[in-house]
Amino acid sequence: MESMLKTRTAAFATTLILLLGGCTTPEPTQTTSPTPPPPPTPAATTPPAPVTAPPEKPDPAINGEIEQYINKLAARGYAREKQGVWIQSQDTLLANYNGTSPLSAASVTKVATTVAAIETFGPQHQFTTEIGINGTVKNGILQGDLVITGGEDPLFVWEEAIGLGNTINQLGIKQITGHLIITGKFYMNFEFDPLISGEFLQQGLTGQNWPAEAETQYQKMPPGTPRPQITINGGIKIIPTPPPNTKTIIRHLSQPLGKIVKLMNMYSNNYIAQMLADSLGGANIVAEKAAAAAGVPPTEIQLINGSGLGEENRLSPRAACGLFLALERDLKPYNMTVADIAAIVGQDLGVLQTRTAINLGVVKTGTLNNVSSIAGLLPNQKYGFVCVAIINGGADADAFRSEQDSILSQLLQQWGTVTTPPPELKPTPWENGKTSGSQIINKPAS
Numbered sequence: 431m432e433s434m435l436k437t438r439t440a441a442f443a444t445t446l447i448l449l450l451g452g453c454t455t456p457e458p459t460q461t462t463s464p465t466p467p468p469p470p471t472p473a474a475t476t477p478p479a480p481v482t483a484p485p486e487k488p489d490p491a492i493n494g495e496i497e498q499y500i501n502k503l504a505a506r507g508y509a510r511e512k513q514g515v516w517i518q519s520q521d522t523l524l525a526n527y528n529g530t531s532p533l534s535a536a537s538v539t540k541v542a543t544t545v546a547a548i549e550t551f552g553p554q555h556q557f558t559t560e561i562g563i564n565g566t567v568k569n570g571i572l573q574g575d576l577v578i579t580g581g582e583d584p585l586f587v588w589e590e591a592i593g594l595g596n597t598i599n600q601l602g603i604k605q606i607t608g609h610l611i612i613t614g615k616f617y618m619n620f621e622f623d624p625l626i627s628g629e630f631l632q633q634g635l636t637g638q639n640w641p642a643e644a645e646t647q648y649q650k651m652p653p654g655t656p657r658p659q660i661t662i663n664g665g666i667k668i669i670p671t672p673p674p675n676t677k678t679i680i681r682h683l684s685q686p687l688g689k690i691v692k693l694m695n696m697y698s699n700n701y702i703a704q705m706l707a708d709s710l711g712g713a714n715i716v717a718e719k720a721a722a723a724a725g726v727p728p729t730e731i732q733l734i735n736g737s738g739l740g741e742e743n744r745l746s747p748r749a750a751c752g753l754f755l756a757l758e759r760d761l762k763p764y765n766m767t768v769a770d771i772a773a774i775v776g777q778d779l780g781v782l783q784t785r786t787a788i789n790l791g792v793v794k795t796g797t798l799n800n801v802s803s804i805a806g807l808l809p810n811q812k813y814g815f816v817c818v819a820i821i822n823g824g825a826d827a828d829a830f831r832s833e834q835d836s837i838l839s840q841l842l843q844q845w846g847t848v849t850t851p852p853p854e855l856k857p858t859p860w861e862n863g864k865t866s867g868s869q870i871i872n873k874p875a876s
Contacts, residue, residue, distance in 0.1 A: 480725030481755035482516075482748050483523035485530055492517065492841070496525040499837045503822070512823025516747035517841075519813040532730050532744035533821040536796025537698045538803045539738030539745065541753045542720035542731055544691045544771060547706045548757065549723055553688030553764055553771065554864065557583035557709075559616065561594065561680035564673045567603055567874040575608035576662065577676045578631065580616025580624070583684040584705035585693070587619055588644040589651065590682065590866060591634030595658025597680055597868040598635070609664035613672050615708075620701035628666040635660040677875070682868045686861060688771050695794055696773045696780030700737035707736025723760070724752030738796050750805035750819035754792075758807070758854060768792050768807060769857040787835035788842070790851045793818075795831075802830035808838065809855050811846025 496515050504510050516529035558581040565574015576598075583590075610632050618627040618634075634644060637657035648655070684690065694702040707716050713733040721731045730746035745753075757768050769792050773782050776789040785795070785804075793806025805819035818838065822830040 480752070481759060482725065482752045483518045483521050485523065485526050485748065487523065488517075488526045489522070489524045492524045493526065495837070495841065496527050499833065500527055503824075503833065506829075508822070508824040514747040514819075514821045516751050516819045517816055518751060519816045524816065526748075529747045529819075530726075530730060532732050532746050532749075533803075534741040534798065534801045534823060535738060535743060535745040535750065535803050535821055536798045536801045537700075537738040538750050538794050538796040538805045538819075538821070539733060539736070539743045540695060540698065540703045540796075541750065541757075541772075541794050541805065542733065542745065543703050543707050543710075543716050543736040544695065545723045545753050545756055545760070546710050546716045546719035547687060547691060548760055548771070549719060550710055551687050553686060553691075553761065553766060553860070555687045556864075556866070557581045557684040557687075559583055559586065559682040559684075560678050561598070561682065561868075562672060562676040562678040563603075563874050564611075564676045565608065567601070567876055570602055570604040572603050572606045572608070572874070574606075575611045575664070575667075575673065576603075576606050577611045577613065577672050578616050578628070579672055579678075580612070580614035580627075581684075582615045582617070582705060582709045583682075584617060584620070584702040584709075585685050585690050585866070586617060586682075588630075588634055588640075588647040591618065591631050592637075592644075592648055592651065592655070592658060593866075594680070594682055594868050595635040595637065595660055596656050597870060598660055599656070599658055601679060601870065601874055603874065604659055604661065606660065606662045607664065609667040610662045611667050611669060611673065613669050617705060620699070620705075622701075622705075624668050625666060628668070632662055632666060634658070635662070677872060679870065679872045679874055680868050681871050683866060685866045686864050688766065689861060689865075691771045692773075695771065696778050696782075698781050698795075700739055703737035704735055710736075720753060721749070723756040724749050725756075726752050739798075741798060741801060745821070747805070747819035747821055750803075750821070751817040754805060754807055754817055764860060766858055766860045767854055767856060769851075769855050770860055772806065774851075774855075774857065785831075785835065787839040790848065790855065792851075792855050797827045797831075799827075800825050802827040802834070804831075804834050804838075807855055808842060809848045809851040810842055811848055813845060814852045815855055816845070 514528035514533045517525040560579040562577040612624045612628040618630040621627045717731045717733040721728045726749045730749040732744040734742045772792050775791045791808040796803040803821040807815045809815045
């Protein structure tokens, strides 16, 4: 088991450190009692009005510049039908080239997953993992099993396991004679396999022989945080449902969904995206919800997963813009902005740190072997902000990124760059201290 864990954890070391340690304000797992999550927001009874402009009659001057951009790519041998652009300001169309054609969009697909998740659960939703026992506790020993019922938390990592272990210790449990039972959809360290997730959890609960990334996360927790001390004698067992007579003793709440998708989009984390898509019912449900939210025909959003891995994931440039505009609309009732759940160029860490030509833009990018895409909201003096989506197909992602930055920089210079974004593109203190944590709800029988 140890060698398998070392191999697997090494693959996630950088991602884990970036996700939890690279944020501007990392938040440690709490062992106090967080507020239970509200029920999911019910789906709207009537479809929202379209947020994109009609595809006809774009601004002649701006559309002409986009045609020159496409001509430049075509002169280098790139197929025109694999390129698409959509630019609009409020309800005014500024540019449309192939804008309603579904094109391979790579990780811009994650915006569809974001919209579907926010509309289904709400940004303050927290995924619940229940911890139960099947037995009695005496002298620090649980005579029975420790039962973990997963609730599809996509961001349960080392820090969560350490905090949970300390909460279990607070209940006087230091040794378990039975098994660590995993049931439900329990993920740890972005691992879909429940057995490997269970092995990670068991290792985290011991407080000893942690891999380097676990030690790194422990060092970022508040000074004086104890190392959990839990020995599990019986190994790990995977079963479909909790054993009879299981008593829930702890409820663990995830980070709020808004923060989960913010991190997902900052670092373009494919595992989180797919876990969220699965929690919604799969790629087809995500596509259906996303198309309805953006007000575009279902043919303009075609997905095989929630992450964007695979050229079969297709969005039209209009749909990509529509998704960002739908997010802006959907977040207003929560007094939130798109900047709360997508990356801000020049302010957030992650995959956009080198895209300085679009400074202060709130965007999502995507890259595959033959795809480079970018979509989001760009602040400027003339319009306040514009929604832009550019999808390029062909075998040179680096060249595409350079050309995208060049045309967008050219347009922003004409519209007037800004040093402060408009209110619609500023982050808000929406979390208000809400974070992940473990809540004791029952004391074990002695």
